[in-house]
Structures are given as structure tokens and as C-alpha cells.
Amino acid sequence: MALREIVRFGEDVLRKKCREVTNFDEKLGILLDDMTETLLSADGVGLAAPQVGLLRRAVVIDIRDGKGTIELVNPVIIEQSGIQSGNEGCLSAPGEWCEVERPMKVKVKAFDRHGNEFVVKGEGLLARAICHECDHLEGILFTDRVKQVIPKRVEGIK
Ligand code: CO
Numbered sequence: 001m002a003l004r005e006i007v008r009f010g011e012d013v014l015r016k017k018c019r020e021v022t023n024f025d026e027k028l029g030i031l032l033d034d035m036t037e038t039l040l041s042a043d044g045v046g047l048a049a050p051q052v053g054l055l056r057r058a059v060v061i062d063i064r065d066g067k068g069t070i071e072l073v074n075p076v077i078i079e080q081s082g083i084q085s086g087n088e089g090c091l092s093a094p095g096e097w098c099e100v101e102r103p104m105k106v107k108v109k110a111f112d113r114h115g116n117e118f119v120v121k122g123e124g125l126l127a128r129a130i131c132h133e134c135d136h137l138e139g140i141l142f143t144d145r146v147k148q149v150i151p152k153r154v155e156g157i158k
Helices: 026-041 125-136
Strands: 047-050 058-061 071-083 084-088 099-104 105-111 117-122 146-149
Touching: 026 047, 026 058, 026 071, 047 125, 058 125, 071 117, 071 125, 084 125, 099 125, 105 125, 117 125
Parallel strands: none
Antiparallel strands: 047 058, 058 071, 071 105, 084 099, 099 146, 105 117
């Protein structure tokens, strides 16, 4: 496994729509392994392929609930319900936090690294992470969905 460089906001690759994964090969496995290592090392909860510069529909999510890392290839949100509002950040925008509304629950259909289809349900933080990462695959950033930007304190201004 190897750490990959995380692309920052402002790079074109974060604004493009990703292509479906069609080859469930060794290269995909290496990408997912590297993305997981990069995610855990950066102390994040989710990372999408465009964040390491690749326009592929692949994401890794780890909400640190002891259940391990979830790999989603070609994910599609098939059901969503409820609403939650909370502060959200992104490994591509260190230090930036915004209040974003997301569904409280989602159901997502995806493939694993071997090409087997599965369905996973997420609630709360997991639902938020799934939505945030799926957005990345469409070139959508969390700042596009901001309800309220949390103002930075400016010294000297009252
Ligand atoms: Co992000």
C-alpha cells in the first residue's frame, strides 16, 4: 500500500464527473488499498477517487465505528429519508467546516472490488459520509450545499 497525494479544492479534477469502473482488476484493488491508507493516515471519514486525482467511481468510507472501511465502487443512492443538519468538512479543504443538510438515512447499491453487487444502509454520520463521497463522483463539493458558512473570527473587527 502507498499513500497518495490528496488534491485540494481549486483543482479541476474535483469538478469533473467520474467514469464508471468497468475493470475489477488488480489495479482497482491497489487503488482502493491506497485510498484506505491515505484516508486513515489523514484521519478522515471518507475519500473519493477524484481526491487522489483519478476520475473513477470509487470511494472509501470509515466512520471509526469499529466496523472497518467500506469500499463502494460505482455507488448509487437508491433510497433516502429524513434530514439531518450538521458541520461537515473535507480532506480536500483542510480546516474548512460548513453546516450542510443531508438525508438522515440512505440505502446505497454498489459493487465490491471483485465486482459483486451489494446494498448497504447508512444512518447519521454514515449517511452523511456516503452522500458527501457520492457527490465527489459528480464533481459536487460540500461547499456547494452549504446552509451556513461558519465564520472565521477576524481579529480587530467588531
Ligand atoms: Co470530500
